[in-house]
Structure formats: C-alpha cells, structure tokens
Amino acid sequence: LAKTTQPISMDSYEGQEVNITCSHNNIATNDYITWYQQFPSQGPRFIIQGYKTKVTNEVASLFIPADRKSSTLSLPRVSLSDTAVYYCLVSSGNTGKLIFGQGTTLQVKP
Amino acid sequence: EPEVTQTPSHQVTQMGQEVILRCVPISNHLYFYWYRQILGQKVEFLVSFYNNEISEKSEIFDDQFSVERPDGSNFTLKIRSTKLEDSAMYFCASIGGDGTGRTYEQYFGPGTRLTVT
Numbered sequence: 001l002a003k004t005t006q007p008i009s010m011d012s013y014e015g016q017e018v019n020i021t022c023s024h025n026n027i028a029t030n031d032y033i034t035w036y037q038q039f040p041s042q043g044p045r046f047i048i049q050g051y052k053t054k055v056t057n058e059v060a061s062l063f064i065p066a067d068r069k070s071s072t073l074s075l076p077r078v079s080l081s082d083t084a085v086y087y088c089l090v091s092s093g094n095t096g097k098l099i100f101g102q103g104t105t106l107q108v109k110p
Numbered sequence: 111e112p113e114v115t116q117t118p119s120h121q122v123t124q125m126g127q128e129v130i131l132r133c134v135p136i137s138n139h140l141y142f143y144w145y146r147q148i149l150g151q152k153v154e155f156l157v158s159f160y161n162n163e164i165s166e167k168s169e170i171f172d173d174q175f176s177v178e179r180p181d182g183s184n185f186t187l188k189i190r191s192t193k194l195e196d197s198a199m200y201f202c203a204s205i206g207g208d209g210t211g212r213t214y215e216q217y218f219g220p221g222t223r224l225t226v227t
Contacts, residue, residue: 034215043114043201043218044153087153097143097166098203098216100153 009105018075022088030092033071038085112136114219122225131222133185133202142185143203192226
C-alpha cells in the first residue's frame with residue numbers, strides 16, 4: 001500500500017475554502033485515492049474518492065494531477081462543524097483493509 | 111441512510127476478563143471489518159471477514175482475539191483475556207462489495223469504548 005503524507009494540522013476560519021494536500025509518490029496504477037473524515041469519539045466517515053482529474057460531490061472536491069502523486073481535498077466555505085481529522089488513504093481493491101495515517105486535524109475558527 | 115450499529119457504547123472490564131463487542135453491519139453488506147483506535151492515536155486495522163471466514167488480519171489480532179458472525183446479522187469481536195493495552199475505541203465497518211457505486215466506502219459504526227482496569 002502506498003504511503004501517504006499530509007500536514008498534521010491546519011487552521012481556517014468560517015466561510016473560507018480549505019485545501020488539504022496529500023502526497024502519495026508511490027501510488028500504483030490500480031490504486032484509488034479516498035478521503036475520510038473523523039469527528040471526536042466517532043467512526044471515520046467517507047467523504048470522497050477519485051482515481052484521476054477532478055471529482056466533486058455535495059461535500060467536497062478532490063483534485064488529482066495527471067501524475068497522481070498527490071491529491072488535494074477541497075472543502076468549500078467551511079463551518080465550525082467541519083472541525084475534524086481528515087484522512088487521505090490510497091488503496092487498491094474495493095474490499096480490503098483501510099490503512100489510516102495520522103491525518104490532518106482541521107480547526108475551523110469563528 | 112442505513113447505518114452500522116455497535117453495542118455497547120462503553121464497556122468497562124477488569125484485566126483478564128473476556129469481552130464481546132457487538133456490531134450489526136448494514137444488511138446487504140458482505141465484507142466486515144474491525145478497527146481500533148487508542149486514545150490520541152490513529153485508526154488501526156484489526157481484521158477483515160468475508161464469507162464466514164477471516165480474509166485478513168493484522169499483527170494486533172493475536173490469539174486473544176476472535177470474530178464471529180453467529181446469526182447472519184451480528185458481527186462480534188471477542189477478546190478472551192483483556193489487557194490494559196486493549197483499552198481503545200473499537201470500530202466495526204462494512205462494505206457492500208458489489209462493485210457498484212462507492213466501492214471503497216466502508217461504513218463505520220459509532221464505536222465501542224473499551225476500558226480495561
């Protein structure tokens with residue numbers, strides 16, 4: 001499984017756009033990039049997944065450059081409730097284990 | 111939206127005792143997982159389960175751990191003789207595995223906080 005590197009923490013203010021970048025230099029051809037969110041004392045929750053280019057859903061956008069060695073999770077107009085830990089994961093196969101890193105702790109301030 | 115449920119939400123036990131953590135995965139899901147998260151640390155994979163057998167397990171999942179799907183709806187994690195270091199949040203997760211939609215979206219339960227004293 002490809003190793004991922006992402007910032008340990010980030011601060012933002014309400015209403016701002018937040019971009020969290022993850023490096024995955026050793027990503028394999030079959031790997032997908034998936035982001036999860038975790039609030040304190042809760043289980044992780046799927047946010048978005050992509051393979052290449054751009055993916056957008058009702059919660060976030062995921063930008064993946066052509067070389068796929070990094071990806072950027074974009075959260076538009078964050079609110080206080082977006083304060084959480086965000087995990088970038090790279091894995092192949094749709095039924096395998098998830099390997100979590102330390103994630104990025106996002107603190108949204110008023 | 112369907113959800114994974116776990117009971118109890120908090121379990122306190124004495125060292126050496128057996129505990130069983132229970133999970134009810136989403137009804138049409140086929141793949142089941144247990145993860146744990148020690149306070150302040152990252153989420154760690156323990157075991158995956160498919161077709162009534164373990165498909166993969168981590169180094170953490172030693173002989174003290176076992177999993178079972180006794181009745182087609184519940185998915186349990188048993189720790190035979192708990193140690194202090196087993197204190198953690200234990201998360202159950204499931205995935206449909208039907209190859210459609212969000213194929214990598216594992217649905218996590220709310221967790222069981224296990225405290226070993």
